[in-house]
Amino acid sequence: MREPSTRYVLLGVLATGDAMTGFEIRSFIDQSVQFFWRESYGQIYPELKRLSEEGLIRAASARGRKRAAQPWRITPAGREALKRWLDRPAQAQPLRDETMLKLFFSRHASTAAARELLAAARGAAQARVAALENAERAVLADPDDPDLLSSLIVIDRGLRAARMMLEWCARADALRAAWDAGGSEALLRQWRRSQ
Amino acid sequence: MREPSTRYVLLGVLATGDAMTGFEIRSFIDQSVQFFWRESYGQIYPELKRLSEEGLIRAASARGRKRAAQPWRITPAGREALKRWLDRPAQAQPLRDETMLKLFFSRHASTAAARELLAAARGAAQARVAALENAERAVLADPDDPDLLSSLIVIDRGLRAARMMLEWCARADALRAAWDAGGSEALLRQWRRSQ
DNA sequence: ACCCCCATGTAAACGGTTACATGATTTC
DNA sequence: GAAATCATGTAACCGTTTACATGGGGGT
Numbered sequence: 042m043r044e045p046s047t048r049y050v051l052l053g054v055l056a057t058g059d060a061m062t063g064f065e066i067r068s069f070i071d072q073s074v075q076f077f078w079r080e081s082y083g084q085i086y087p088e089l090k091r092l093s094e095e096g097l098i099r100a101a102s103a104r105g106r107k108r109a110a111q112p113w114r115i116t117p118a119g120r121e122a123l124k125r126w127l128d129r130p131a132q133a134q135p136l137r138d139e140t141m142l143k144l145f146f147s148r149h150a151s152t153a154a155a156r157e158l159l160a161a162a163r164g165a166a167q168a169r170v171a172a173l174e175n176a177e178r179a180v181l182a183d184p185d186d187p188d189l190l191s192s193l194i195v196i197d198r199g200l201r202a203a204r205m206m207l208e209w210c211a212r213a214d215a216l217r218a219a220w221d222a223g224g225s226e227a228l229l230r231q232w233r234r235s236q
Numbered sequence: 237m238r239e240p241s242t243r244y245v246l247l248g249v250l251a252t253g254d255a256m257t258g259f260e261i262r263s264f265i266d267q268s269v270q271f272f273w274r275e276s277y278g279q280i281y282p283e284l285k286r287l288s289e290e291g292l293i294r295a296a297s298a299r300g301r302k303r304a305a306q307p308w309r310i311t312p313a314g315r316e317a318l319k320r321w322l323d324r325p326a327q328a329q330p331l332r333d334e335t336m337l338k339l340f341f342s343r344h345a346s347t348a349a350a351r352e353l354l355a356a357a358r359g360a361a362q363a364r365v366a367a368l369e370n371a372e373r374a375v376l377a378d379p380d381d382p383d384l385l386s387s388l389i390v391i392d393r394g395l396r397a398a399r400m401m402l403e404w405c406a407r408a409d410a411l412r413a414a415w416d417a418g419g420s421e422a423l424l425r426q427w428r429r430s431q
Numbered sequence: 432a433c434c435c436c437c438a439t440g441t442a443a444a445c446g447g448t449t450a451c452a453t454g455a456t457t458t459c
Numbered sequence: 460g461a462a463a464t465c466a467t468g469t470a471a472c473c474g475t476t477t478a479c480a481t482g483g484g485g486g487t
Contacts, residue, residue, distance in 0.1 A: 128346070145390050148383070187343065195339065201404050205397060209396050228384065232388055276448055305466055
C-alpha cells in the first residue's frame with residue numbers, strides 16, 4: 042500500500058496559516074513547488090471535502106466579499122497529521138523519464154530525431170534555469186517570508202538539476218560525436234576523458 | 237490525451253533483435269534503465285497481447301527448450317511504430333518528488349525530522365552512485381554492445397544526477413545551519429556565497 | 432452587454448501497482 | 460524431492476488527468 046500525498050500537500054499549504062480556497066491552493070502550488078509537484082482540481086476539491094469531514098481542516102467562510110468561494114483553514118488536528126507525515130521517511134523517488142527512455146532507444150531512430158531529443162532537453166533545461174532564477178529573485182525580494190529557507194533549498198535543488206542537465210547535454214553530444222567519428226574505441230576514449 | 241509509453245518500452249527492448257519473453261523483457265528493463273523507468277507484469281503481459289493483435293510483435297515459439305514461456309519478436313511494423321514514436325518529442329518530464337515536498341514543508345516538522353529527510357536523501361544518492369558505478373563497469377566490460385553509446389549516455393546522466401544530489405545535500409545542510417545560527421540575514425549571506 | 436478571471440465540482444477514462452493464483456524447469 | 464527460479468496471467472484497487480458543466484464578479 043502506498044500512501045497518497047495529495048492531502049498532505051493541501052495541509053502543508055494551509056499550514057502557512059492563511060485561509061485559502063481550493064483555487065488559491067492550486068495557484069500557490071503552481072507558484073512555489075511547480076518543479077516537483079502538481080495537483081489538479083479533480084484531486085483538490087474532493088480531497089478538501091474529505092479533509093474537512095475528518096476534521097483536519099474547517100471552513101472559514103467569513104471573508105470580505107461574499108462569494109461562492111470556499112476558503113479553508115487548517116485545524117490543530119490537521120497540523121498534527123501533517124507533522125506525523127513529515128516524520129515518516131519519504132517514499133517513491135520520481136521515476137519514468139520519457140526523454141531518457143527515448144534517448145536510450147535512439148539508435149533505432151534517425152540521427153536527426155536523436156539530435157532533436159537532446160536539443161529539446163537543452164531548451165527545457167535553459168527555460169528551467171531562467172524560470173528558477175526568476176523565482177530566486179522573487180524569493181530574495183522578501184527576506185521575511187517564513188518559507189525563505191525551504192524556498193531557497195528547493196530552488197537550489199532545481200537550479201542544480203537544470204544546470205546538471207545542460208552539462209549532461211553537452212557531454213552526450215560529445216559522446217555521440219566521438220561515436221560517429223570513430224566507433225566504440227573513440228567513444229571509450231572520450232568517456233575516459235574528464236571522467 | 238496522453239500517450240502511453242509502456243508499449244514503446246516493450247518495442248524498444250525487442251528492437252535489439254532477440255526474441256524475449258515478458259519475463260526477460262522485465263529483467264532487461266530492471267538491468268538497463270532501472271533508474272528512470274520501471275514496468276510491472278500487470279502492464280507487460282496485457283500489453284504484449286495487444287501488440288501482437290496489432291501485428292507489432294509476433295510469437296516466436298520455437299526455442300530450444302519447450303516451455304510455457306512465450307518469446308516475442310518485433311515485426312517490421314513494430315519497428316516503424318517505434319521509430320514514429322521516437323520521432324515525436326518527449327512529453328511529461330518526471331514530476332512528484334516526495335522528498336522535495338516534505339523538505340519544502342519541513343518548517344512545520346521537528347528539526348530532527350528535517351535532518352532525517354536530508355540524511356535519507358544523502359544515503360539514497362550514495363547508494364545510487366555505487367550502483368551506477370557498477371553498471372558503468374559492466375557496460376565498459378563489453379565494448380561491442382550495440383547499446384554502448386546509449387548506455388553510457390544514460391549512466392552519465394544518472395551519475396551526474398546522483399552527484400548533484402550529494403552536493404545539494406551538503407548545501408542544504410549549510411543553509412539550514414546558517415539559518416539556525418543567525419536567521420534570515422545569515423541565511424542570505426550563506427546563499428550569496430558560492431552562488 | 433460582453434468577456435475574462437475566479438471558482439467549484441463531477442464523471443469517465445486511464446495508467447499503474449499490488450496481490451493473488453498457478454505451474455513449469457532447473458539445480459542442488 | 461525440495462527449493463529456487465522462470466514464467467504467465469488476472470482482478471481489484473487507486474490515484475490522476477481530462478473533459479465537461481456551471482456560475483459569480485469585476486472591468487471595459
